[in-house]
Amino acid sequence: MHTGSYINGKWFHPKAERLVRNINPADPKQVIAEFPAATAADVRTAIDAATAAFPMWKNTPGPERGRVLWRAVNLCRARSEEIARTMAHEEGKVLKEARGETLKGISLLEFFAGEGYRMHGKTMPSEVRDTFTYTIRRPIGVVGLITPWNFPWALPVWKIAPAIVAGNCVVFKPAELTPGTATVLVEILEEAGLPPGVLNMVVGSGAVVGNAIVSAQETRAISFTGSNEVGSALYQQAAKLGKKVTCEMGGKNAVVVMPDADLNKAVNAIIGGAFGSTGQRCTATSRVLAAPEVKNALVEKLAERASKLKVGPGLDETSEMGPAVDEKQWKT
Numbered sequence: 001m002h003t004g005s006y007i008n009g010k011w012f013h014p015k016a017e018r019l020v021r022n023i024n025p026a027d028p029k030q031v032i033a034e035f036p037a038a039t040a041a042d043v044r045t046a047i048d049a050a051t052a053a054f055p056m057w058k059n060t061p062g063p064e065r066g067r068v069l070w071r072a073v074n075l076c077r078a079r080s081e082e083i084a085r086t087m088a089h090e091e092g093k094v095l096k097e098a099r100g101e102t103l104k105g106i107s108l109l110e111f112f113a114g115e116g117y118r119m120h121g122k123t124m125p126s127e128v129r130d131t132f133t134y135t136i137r138r139p140i141g142v143v144g145l146i147t148p149w150n151f152p153w154a155l156p157v158w159k160i161a162p163a164i165v166a167g168n169c170v171v172f173k174p175a176e177l178t179p180g181t182a183t184v185l186v187e188i189l190e191e192a193g194l195p196p197g198v199l200n201m202v203v204g205s206g207a208v209v210g211n212a213i214v215s216a217q218e219t220r221a222i223s224f225t226g227s228n229e230v231g232s233a234l235y236q237q238a239a240k241l242g243k244k245v246t247c248e249m250g251g252k253n254a255v256v257v258m259p260d261a262d263l264n265k266a267v268n269a270i271i272g273g274a275f276g277s278t279g280q281r282c283t284a285t286s287r288v289l290a291a292p293e294v295k296n297a298l299v300e301k302l303a304e305r306a307s308k309l310k311v312g313p314g315l316d317e318t319s320e321m322g323p324a325v326d327e328k329q330w331k332t
Helices: 040-058 062-078 080-091 095-117 154-165 179-191 206-215 228-240 263-279 292-307 327-331
Strands: 005-007 010-012 019-023 031-036 122-124 133-135 142-146 169-173 199-201 219-225 244-248 253-257 285-290
Touching: 005 040, 005 179, 019 179, 031 179, 040 142, 040 169, 040 199, 040 206, 062 080, 062 095, 062 154, 062 179, 080 095, 080 179, 095 154, 142 154, 142 206, 154 169, 154 179, 154 219, 169 206, 179 199, 206 219, 206 228, 219 228, 228 244, 253 263, 263 285, 263 292, 285 292
Parallel strands: 142 169, 142 219, 169 199, 219 244, 253 285
Antiparallel strands: 005 010, 005 199, 019 031, 122 133
16 A cells, blocks of 8 residues: 555655654554655645646546446455454454445445536526537546545545546645545556556645645535534635535434334334444434433333443454543543
């Protein structure tokens, strides 16, 4: 696996003052890899590469762009166990969840590969004689994609695949805690034949790399998934610059248990929602609203089930819940 940023079709290791240490959350003393932290100047190089590649890529036929993703699907299948184990090693989620996320990402690649044939516009009746009215879809240009650590495979695929099949060029910032899984994805897309400059990955902090991506004049759109605090600030910054921006942020998700509920089904749903991915999903169950008639029985059943969960390293096939991704997350 490469340990650097990927710009204009080449892996490179900037002379960094800081290293992004890829830590095994099941054993924080184990450093899996070290990635040189990119600078704002490195982001500028990536944006310039994406800008230069855009005229070529937008004029590449949609089906041809989609075929790159189809080739990536087969490469992902061949490396699926490696992807899952890389994810479990650096993020901490158990292998069952990591394998499920791997399959989800492959499914997304399959879907968006077909979008190369489905860039439909519309035709409409015109009010003016001898006039033909229609719309066509055009790529936006250079887009900045910023992804979180809790779904280090599926979410990058979910953002990158539709962006590139639509003819855009990408500057991608993965989470600092999970650069390994993102690296495997970029390696696969490179092997699948994605031209230089279409996808650029820059590893570094949100304060440096993320800010440089959002503030650059050339980035026409931003897609962010992460915390409410960062997303709110990013949205305001991008909106002031007239960019298209989407932010997917955390929630406070509830389960409501009614008096006539099947408590065993309710417990299964709550345990899965609260403890799946070690409770580190934006859709995690963080509160339960139970009717007074069933509250005590529900709490008793929940406590019994939760006490039996086997917590252990993500790479242990018998673990039912992995560690928190890092000390900061554990404390929160």
